[in-house]
Amino acid sequence: xxxxxxxxxxxxxxxxxxxLFLMTALSTGLSYKLYxxxxxxxxxIVNNKQIIxxxxxxSNEEFSFQGERGDARYLRLMAMSFLSLRLDVTSQTxxxxxxxxxxxxxxxxxxxxxxxxxxxxxxxxxxNGSSVFYLGEIKxxxxxxxxxxxxxxxxxxxxxxxxxxxxxYLLRIETRNGRxxxxxxxxx
Numbered sequence: 001x002x003x004x005x006x007x008x009x010x011x012x013x014x015x016x017x018x019x020l021f022l023m024t025a026l027s028t029g030l031s032y033k034l035y036x037x038x039x040x041x042x043x044x045i046v047n048n049k050q051i052i053x054x055x056x057x058x059s060n061e062e063f064s065f066q067g068e069r070g071d072a073r074y075l076r077l078m079a080m081s082f083l084s085l086r087l088d089v090t091s092q093t094x095x096x097x098x099x100x101x102x103x104x105x106x107x108x109x110x111x112x113x114x115x116x117x118x119x120x121x122x123x124x125x126x127x128n129g130s131s132v133f134y135l136g137e138i139k140x141x142x143x144x145x146x147x148x149x150x151x152x153x154x155x156x157x158x159x160x161x162x163x164x165x166x167x168x169y170l171l172r173i174e175t176r177n178g179r180x181x182x183x184x185x186x187x188x
Contacts, residue, residue, distance in 0.1 A: 072140040079147035079171045080135065082182055086117070087133035091124045106176070106183040113185060124143060129157040133167070146184075147171045 076112035085101040098117045105113060123129065136151040149171065152164035 008157045066147070072142045075140050075142055075145065075147055075173055078136060078173055079138070079140070079149060081136075081169060082173075082185070083133060083149060083169065086120075086185070089124065090130040091128050094121045094124050101181055101182075104180060104182045105185075106174075106181040109183055109185060127157040129155060131155050134164070147173065 043113060066092060082104065085097045089097045100123055102110065102114060102117065108138050124131070130134045132154045134152045134154065135149065137149070139148040147170070149169045151167055153167045154164050168188040170184065170186045171182065174181050
C-alpha cells in the first residue's frame with residue numbers, strides 16, 4: 001500500500017513538473033512575442049512620427065509633418081516663406097530677411113547662396129530699391145521635397161520701376177538632425 005502511494009505521489013509530482021515546465025515555456029514564448037511586437041510598434045511610431053500643425057492664420061485647415069518632409073501644404077507654405085524672405089524685400093528689410101533665410105540654409109547651399117544674397121543686399125541698399133515676387137504657379141513634390149515655383153519679380157529703384165521679370169525657382173526642403181533645412185535654391 002505504501003508503495004502504491006509513493007508511486008502515485010511520484011507520478012503526480014512528475015506530471016506537475018511537466019505542466020509547470022510547459023507553462024514556463026509558454027509564458028517565455030508569449031513574453032518574447034509581446035516584447036518583439038512592442039519593439040516593432042515603437043519603431044513604427046518613431047520612424048513614422050507625424051506632427052499636425054494648426055496655422056495661426058484664419059484657416060481651419062491643418063497640415064501634417066511626417067518623416068523627413070512634411071506634406072504638400074507644409075512644403076508649399078515653407079517654400080513661399082523662403083521665397084518671400086529672399087525676394088520680397090526693401091533696402092530697409094533686406095538685411096534682416098536674408099539673415100533669417102540664412103539660418104535655414106544647409107551647409108552646401110550656404111557657401112553658394114551667401115555671396116549672392118550679399119550682392120542682392122548691396123544692390124538694393126545702394127539704389128534704395130525694393131523687390132516683390134508675385135507667385136504664378138507652384139508645384140510641390142512631397143516625395144523628394146522639391147518645390148517648383150514660377151512667377152514675376154518686380155524691382156523698383158527709388159521712383160523708377162522696372163518691367164516684371166519672369167522667374168522660375170526650384171527649392172528643396174529637407175529635415176536633417178531634427179532641423180528644417182533649405183538644401184537647394186536654384187533659379188532656372
